[in-house]
Amino acid sequence: MITLKIAVRNIFRHRTRTIITLSTIVFGCVALIFAGGFFEDIFDQMRESYIQAHTGHIQIFHKGFSEKGVIEPYKYLIKNPDEVSDIVRTLKGVKFVTPRLTFSGLLSTGENTISFMGMGVDPAFEKAYPLKSNDLRQTTKSLTLGGVLVVSGKNLDPKDEFEVMLGKGLAASMGSRVGDGLVLLTNTTSGSVNALDVSVKGIFYTSSKAFDDIFIRLPIKTAQKLLYTDSVQSVVVMLDKTKHTAEVKRELENIFRAKKMDLEVKAWNEISDFYSKTVVLFNRLFLIIKIVIIVVVILSIFNTMNMAVLERVSEIGTIMAMGAKRKNVLKLFMYEGIALGVIGGAIGVVLGALVTYCISVIGIPMPPPPGATMSFLSTPKVVPSMLLFSFVLSVVTALISSLYPAYTASRLEIAEALRHK
Amino acid sequence: MKIVTLQQIQKNYLLGKTIINALKGINLEVEKGEFLALAGPSGSGKTTVLNVLGCIDKPTSGKVFIDGQEIGGLSSDALAQIRADKIGFVFQNFNLLPVLTALENVEYPLLNKSNAGGNKRDLAMSALESVGLGKFAQHRPLELSGGQQQRVAVARAIVGAPLMVIADEPTANLDHNTGLEILHLMKKINQEHKTTFIFSTHDQKIMDMADRVVRIWDGEIAP
Numbered sequence: 001m002i003t004l005k006i007a008v009r010n011i012f013r014h015r016t017r018t019i020i021t022l023s024t025i026v027f028g029c030v031a032l033i034f035a036g037g038f039f040e041d042i043f044d045q046m047r048e049s050y051i052q053a054h055t056g057h058i059q060i061f062h063k064g065f066s067e068k069g070v071i072e073p074y075k076y077l078i079k080n081p082d083e084v085s086d087i088v089r090t091l092k093g094v095k096f097v098t099p100r101l102t103f104s105g106l107l108s109t110g111e112n113t114i115s116f117m118g119m120g121v122d123p124a125f126e127k128a129y130p131l132k133s134n135d136l137r138q139t140t141k142s143l144t145l146g147g148v149l150v151v152s153g154k155n156l157d158p159k160d161e162f163e164v165m166l167g168k169g170l171a172a173s174m175g176s177r178v179g180d181g182l183v184l185l186t187n188t189t190s191g192s193v194n195a196l197d198v199s200v201k202g203i204f205y206t207s208s209k210a211f212d213d214i215f216i217r218l219p220i221k222t223a224q225k226l227l228y229t230d231s232v233q234s235v236v237v238m239l240d241k242t243k244h245t246a247e248v249k250r251e252l253e254n255i256f257r258a259k260k261m262d263l264e265v266k267a268w269n270e271i272s273d274f275y276s277k278t279v280v281l282f283n284r285l286f287l288i289i290k291i292v293i294i295v296v297v298i299l300s301i302f303n304t305m306n307m308a309v310l311e312r313v314s315e316i317g318t319i320m321a322m323g324a325k326r327k328n329v330l331k332l333f334m335y336e337g338i339a340l341g342v343i344g345g346a347i348g349v350v351l352g353a354l355v356t357y358c359i360s361v362i363g364i365p366m367p368p369p370p371g372a373t374m375s376f377l378s379t380p381k382v383v384p385s386m387l388l389f390s391f392v393l394s395v396v397t398a399l400i401s402s403l404y405p406a407y408t409a410s411r412l413e414i415a416e417a418l419r420h421k
Numbered sequence: 422m423k424i425v426t427l428q429q430i431q432k433n434y435l436l437g438k439t440i441i442n443a444l445k446g447i448n449l450e451v452e453k454g455e456f457l458a459l460a461g462p463s464g465s466g467k468t469t470v471l472n473v474l475g476c477i478d479k480p481t482s483g484k485v486f487i488d489g490q491e492i493g494g495l496s497s498d499a500l501a502q503i504r505a506d507k508i509g510f511v512f513q514n515f516n517l518l519p520v521l522t523a524l525e526n527v528e529y530p531l532l533n534k535s536n537a538g539g540n541k542r543d544l545a546m547s548a549l550e551s552v553g554l555g556k557f558a559q560h561r562p563l564e565l566s567g568g569q570q571q572r573v574a575v576a577r578a579i580v581g582a583p584l585m586v587i588a589d590e591p592t593a594n595l596d597h598n599t600g601l602e603i604l605h606l607m608k609k610i611n612q613e614h615k616t617t618f619i620f621s622t623h624d625q626k627i628m629d630m631a632d633r634v635v636r637i638w639d640g641e642i643a644p
Contacts, residue, residue: 006520321477324533
C-alpha cells in the first residue's frame, strides 16, 4: 500500500518528464485506435460493397458448379429456382433471395463488336443507387448499401424487357451512351446461336474495375429468353447482417441435404478471396505499425524509469536501510511503470476514441482502392476491442519497460547507494 | 548487557585494481543504553564500521553478533528484517523520502517491522511529537528546515523502539547550534528510553557528550 503510494507520488515529482512520457503512451494509443478504426472501416466498406455488388452473402449453385462450372456452365444450372428460393425465404435473417444467370457472348454496336459477360438479375431486388459525384459521403454509403451505382441513365425496372445496363469500362470501350441500341449475340444452353436487340438504359459502376470492364446487367427474364432456358445459374441470398452468413449457410446445407437436393452453398468469402487476402495484407501492415508504436512506447518508459532509478539511488539505499526488502524496491519501480501505463492508457483510450470519432464525422477522402476507379470516403470506426487492446498494451509495455530499471534498483548495494550523491 | 559484538572485522574494497583495506581487524562491544561516539578523520573507516554494525554492509572477514545472533550467513532478506526490527538509522543528509509527509516518513520503518506493536499511525505521531514536530506532521521534507528534517529522521529512527540507533555524522550538515540541539535530543531519548546510540563524528563538542569515545584511525581502533 505504502509502496503504491510512494510510486504514484513519485510519478508526479517530475511533471514535465511524466507529461512527456504520458504523451508518448497517449499518442501510441491514439495512433493504434485510429489506425485500427481506419482499417476496420476499409474492411467493412470493401466487404459490404463486394457482397452487395457481386457475391451476395450466400450463393446457391447446382452441385459441381464451383468445380466444373467454368468449362460447362450450362450443365450446372438450377432448374427449380422458385422452389429453392421459397425454402431460403423461410430462414431467419434472410433479407431477400434473387436468381442470377451469367453468360458470355458478343456485343455489337454495328461498328464495334466486343466480347462481354452478361449477368441476368431480377431488377425488383437488385437495386442500384444513383451516383452523386459531388457527394463522396453519399457515394460511399450507396456502395456499402447497394454495391452498384448508376453513373448515367437509370437502373433496370421489373417491367424492362429489352433494356440493359453497361459497366462503366465496357461502355467507354464501346463508345456507347444511354439510349444507344446494341445487339447481343450468344450461344443458347443447347449450343445454337441467338441474338437480341437491346438498348442501353444505364451505365453502372461497382468497386471492381475488372467487373465493370466486361459486364452488362440485364433482366434475368431477358437473359433466359436469350439462352432458351427457364433455369438459373445461382440463387443469391442477401442477409440482414453479414455476421449471420456462416449460420445461415449451415442451415441451408442441412435443409438441402435432408431434402436430397443437389445443391451446393457458398459463402461470399468462398466465392471471392479478394477480401480475405486484402485483410491479411492490411493486418500485416497494421502489425508493423503496432510494433513501431510498441517499441517507441517501451523506449520512452524505459528511459523515464531508468532516469528515475538513477536519480533516486540514495533514496533506494534509505528505504533498504529502513528494512525494505529487495522485492519491495522491485515492486516500487514496477508500480511506477504500471501506473504510468494505466494513466497513459486511460487518457489514450478516451482521446483515441474521441479523435477517431471526430475524424469519422468529417471523413477522409480516399483515392480509388486497388481494382476500383472511384474515390471513397473513409469514416474510421471506434472499435471497442481496439480500445481494450490499446489499454492493455499500454499497461503491459509499461510493465515490460520498467522490469530492467526496477531490477537494477533492487540489486543496488545499500552502502554504496547511501554514499551516492 | 552486550547488544553488539564485532570480532576481528576486516573489510577490503576493490578500487580499480588495488585492494583497499578499509578495516583491519576491528574488535568492538557495545553495551545496551550506551551513547557511543566513533571518532576519527574522514576516510578512517568510521562509516564502514557503522555500516557493518547496521547490517548494511558485510565484512570481508570476522564475526558480527547483533543481539546475540551471528549475522554472517544471513540472506539479504533476513538482514533487511533485522534492520527493520532492531536498528534505527540517522543519516548525515537526513535522507527523508521527499514524496512522503513527515508523519509518513516516521511511519515508514514500522511497515517493514515484523511486529510493530500498536497502531502504526499513532506510534509515528507520538514519535514525531517526542521530537517536537507534531505540528509539522503533514509537511513534506522540503517544507522543513535542515534541523527539522533531522528531527523527523530521529523520530523515524526511534519509532520502532529499536535495539540501537546508528547515526552517521548526524550533525555534519547542520549549523553548530542546530547540531547541538539534535545531539541533546538524542541524549535525552538515550536517557529516558535507554536507547543505544552509536554515532560517528569528528566534532570535539559532540564527543564530549558521549559516554564513551572509540577512536578509529586508518581502519583500526586507536589504543
